[in-house]
Amino acid sequence: MSGPLASLKILDFSTLLPGPFASLLLADMGAQVLRVESPGRMDLTRALPPHVQGSSASHAYLNRNKDSIGLNLKAPEALEVVKRLVQEYDIVLEQFRPGVMDKLGVGYDALRKINPRLIYVSVTGYGQTGPYRDRAGHDINYLALSGLASYTGRRDSGPVPLGMQVADVAGGSMHAVAGLLAAVIHRQQTGEGQHVDISMTDCVFSLNAMAGAACLAAGESPGLESTALNGGSFYDYYRTRDGRWMAVGSLEPQFMQQLCQVLGCPELVGKGLSPLQSDREMVKQRLQALFAEQDLAHWQEQFAAVDACVEPVLSLDEAIKHPQLQARGLVQQVPLGEGSQPQMACPIVFGSGLAAPRHAGKQLGEDTMRVLRGLGLSVEEIEGLRAAGALG
Missing domain, CATH: 3.40.50.10540 (Crotonobetainyl-coa:carnitine coa-transferase; domain 1)
Incomplete structure (x- = not known):
């Protein structure tokens, strides 16, 4: 070999x-x-x-x-x-x-x-x-x-x-x-x-991939926190009560539904990628408040068996020990x-x-x-x- x-x-x-x-x-x-x-x-x-x-x-x-x-x-x-x-x-x-x-x-x-x-x-x-x-x-x-x-x-x-x-x-x-x-x-x-x-x-x-393609073909140049994937939507990191972070990538409807079910905010389903900026900002503020109510360990346990594209932000030492990487x-x-x-x-x-x-x-x-x-x-x-x- x-x-x-x-x-x-x-x-x-x-x-x-x-x-x-x-x-x-x-x-x-x-x-x-x-x-x-x-x-x-x-x-x-x-x-x-x-x-x-x-x-x-x-x-x-x-x-x-x-x-x-x-x-x-x-x-x-x-x-x-x-x-x-x-x-x-x-x-x-x-x-x-x-x-x-x-x-x-x-x-x-x-x-x-x-x-x-x-x-x-x-x-x-x-x-x-x-x-x-x-x-x-x-x-x-x-x-x-x-x-x-x-x-x-x-x-x-x-x-x-x-x-x-x-x-x-x-x-x-x-x-x-x-x-x-x-x-x-x-x-x-x-x-x-x-x-x-x-x-x-x-x-x-x-x-630059997608952003570069859009800029060249349509003249749309992205700015800070201006798109769905760079902080302009709920797709982002959220601080927990103990100062740790959770990564939320629940873009698709089925994942958004699971996210809102765990957090107890079903009224937010369908508004995460709303064309209205006021809706997007409201969703993000609600998620920030909800994640801040509990420690990282709590949210890890809540999302462990849920397919919602939500994961904890691990330190490098924690990543090394993660069962998936192991x-x-x-x-x-x-x-x-x-x-x-x-x-x-x-x-x-x-x-x-x-x-x-x-x-x-x-x-x-x-x-x-x-x-x-x-x-x-x-x-x-x-x-x-x-x-x-x-x-x-």
Whole structure:
């Protein structure tokens, strides 16, 4: 049992979150991922707390099942190693600003001359073209420019910072995996490699989905709390007496009926999505008052056996222990050092199964000697590379 992507060999030059999360999914599904890390420019996730058993928990998770080679790409000798590697690792994933890899001598044009079948995936904030191609940015900037942040938040307080990096992961990581695998299928059919350009801003812009479609086709641009799904209706979070929250998604009539039956307000059935704003506001105010009368535990018990699309807002610690996630095997033990560490499992379930995780994120350059020996380099040649400052 090696996974459906066992035939893929990927050189991963990325750091932080977008690229590493993409290659984590690929590695979990069986791809052989070799991280190329700079000995002088540490991946900052290695320093991110908390540290458990001497390793950053974030780094140990994001770099699970990947090998590591330390290369100083500013040394000409290291570039020769990369050129030898791409003859075997024929997929490259990188996350530098446009032009950086070209300056280092390992851009797409340079490497495809060595291996015309090379698939080269670049993940950047704004893409390889356009006036913002060289501009710095972070997740919050991409969400802002994509329009998504403009209708995510509250009217009285404005846009809210989201709990996770939507542009980085849903935009960058997921689209990088999709683009990479599409390029693999194209190569299987044609024998041709190609450069895949992933802009996190482009990709998160596409995630506007229904709101974006309405804006383009009908000129309707949503605002804060202006639609049925962004706080403009009873579809929302409600505070309980003990300061916790319940999530209410009872949009369909049958679910709304169940909601109102549990809360004892049958008169609200049919008014939740009324075209009248006064009706919608009245329903929301009533639900706020009703949920505030009891603690979270009470409402959990009341809705436990009711199919009303009403659930408690769990802390991450509570979510980990939830019987549904437990039953789905979303937490697994991953070898780390002489012990193991609990980590989030690959969420994609294959009928043929996936191999058990081999190891958590490794030390920088832990596989350098083994990889170079596998390329046919002698011990003397490797020591020469080390003396030249090419290795980490």
